[in-house]
Amino acid sequence: MKIYNTLSGKKEEFVPIEEGKVKMYVCGPTVYNFIHIGNARPMVFFDTVRRYLEYRGYEVNFVSNYTDIDDKIIKAANDEKVDCSVISDRYIMECKRDAEGLNIREANTHPKATEEIPEMIEMIETLIKKGHAYAVEDGTVYFKTKSFKEYGKLSHKNLEELQEGHRRLLVAGDSKKDPLDFVLWKPKKDGEPGWESPWCSGRPGWHIECSCMAKKYLGTQIDIHGGGEDLVFPHHENEIAQSEAGNGVTFAKYWMHNAFLNIDNKKMSKSLGNFFTVRDISRKYDLNILRFFLLSAHYRSPVNFSDELMESAKSGWERINNAYIALQEYAGENSEISGEVIKKIEEIKVSFNNAMDNDFNTADAVASIFDLVRFINTALRSGLSSKSCETLKAALTKLCDVMGIRLILPDSELDGQIQELIDKRQAARKNKDFNEADRIRDELLEMGIVLKDTREGVKWSRV
């Protein structure tokens, strides 16, 4: 299995620290609002990575945090005149609802920054003791960037370049000794929540949160650390500095970063008016479709979002689901499984695994699923044994499950009224009264019921 490692800029063979086990940490959202579809990309992708690793037999310990204290949350809380926890708890709940719709499994642990403050203080103390951090008069604690020799190794920047960069890193009035230094702890301002610490009543800097939570729940050395590509610098670079300076060992072995989701090839932003939350999309599409769409491109390539592309994804997903439904409803003669079926499934599994082993090439993996779908549809036409049918269904279900793609069976619970209308239409069709038959079909459509006349009779499903 090969994984592209941002650290080396290359695909590397994946070798876990401990055989058979994978420890992974993915930076979660800051919960000040509903998550947007850009947030959904890493969530869906890393959930898929986790599912695949488990499918390949690894025991995965997956940790993803919620940043539940930051400027935006404080602002939202002040606007609503409530406690920060009201805002963060609310959006954590909403985030979980969206995650469920996207078929994202709960992490083994979902730590919240505010519940890990003592550990953060302890880590900051260690950094000060080791000479990697210092406190200034107002109680702010900074990380001494230059004290960590390898700073820049993840984002492939060197300290000189950073200092000579166009942008000014030193904000006026800052009390840091070096413009490159970053905050570990900052004093609270009026109207802000604070926690007592040896330096002042205040709150942790963003970067220390992740270093701390990863250490507490996974240990000082982890296998995979993931997040959006915008986090490479400075967030992850700073995490490395803090963790490695503090713990004295290499922090994460593989750093994975997903590219952005754009709208009309532009970065999604509120000011451009092209900002969509996952909840917005859920009103128009089953979130399963959003997930399928997100998986149709490689995670390191930017992906463009649009209505047209979603429609295309919807049709594609339906093709897969239709094959699943057809298998479900197929009544084959009970006989031996065909050798051809076994061979095909083996072939598909090899191509699927190869795709995913190659730095999680989900687009290629989906192509393998379509390959299976075509085989199923063709086999179904020429007839197959019930055993073959079951085997194919199990294979399809398995692969879709690894991708987190939901397969949905139409409601089998027949509403009496619906059945009555269907019977009436069938009678009309028999009498060749097609006007009446179509009228009833339209009526059912209005009720959200779609009919299909197949060789095996009338099939219906909800829109």
Next chain:
RNA sequence: GGCGCCAUAGCCAAGCGGUAAGGCAAAGGUCUGCAACACCUCUAUCACCGGUUCGAUUCCGGUUGGCGCCUCCA
């Protein structure tokens, strides 16, 4: 200014040294009262210019055009 990424059919998207997977859309056909589903058929010399090579979409250099990070951000 620094660092980096990308350019493949109408749209989306794999491949990354041996003459191009897959999906959507469109078209023709089979099936069907019609529709839907499904099946079959059909659509590309891979931005441009040089170089390396027996051979390049795949490697190197350049050009053009997009984009990202360097600042809160998935």
